[in-house]
Amino acid sequence: MREFAYGTDKQFEQLESMLEDNLCHIFPNCIMPEGCNVTVARIGFEKNSETNGYGVHIDKGISFSGRRAPRLFFQWLRAGTVWFIDFDDIKVFFHSLESIV
């Protein structure tokens, strides 16, 4: 997950371009922050052209008991998915996790 938390603007632009194919792009073996009950997990991204939303998925069943994390991070782990209206908010979301990765 560190690669997303510290992802550059250019990398996120590349990710946004990838999602134009309306496929779900899965990144396996993402190292989870210390305090998670798993060490690695899959993180996926997709664009839904029906809802104009950008989905960020993570394996279900992951819990976090580490340092204080944003509320949305806990919601994401619990639900397994968060849909954003704007792609840029995905970047903001991951950057907010810099303190825990």
Added chain:
Amino acid sequence: MDVITVIVIIIIALVAVIKILKMAGVGQASQNRHPLPLSDSSTPNNRNANARMGRTLTLSSSEFETGEMVYLANSNWPGDREYHFNYKKQGNAWRAYILQMPDLQGRSPDGNTIHTLGGSGARYICWDRPVETLEGMQAISRRWADNVQKYIHTGRFG
């Protein structure tokens, strides 16, 4: 083993080889499209995956809702700026139901002030005319959220 049986076996083998070659070709293309580290192959975006993870629900030809969607309002001020909406189409118009928003920090929650309608638990953004597109309602909800942020920190909406 007669000739017909042999021909059938050959055809089955050819079909299997063709399928394997196609799968290999798709994997190669996926890797070429993924310059980021740790990237992997794509999977089809299908309704089953959405039902398991996402929230695209078609209710009827005139009803549609997107499920919970998040907007992070402008960052002009510190603190919570997270807004969650569920966009629902009823008839020809869209509504943005407010599922989650920051605490108003003691500001009045009156609907006339912050431009919302509906009862407790089902409040939605008020707009002066029906909004016929989802894109339009999403744009309105972004602007509304940004204005609520300003209202929280300055007392002025809009």
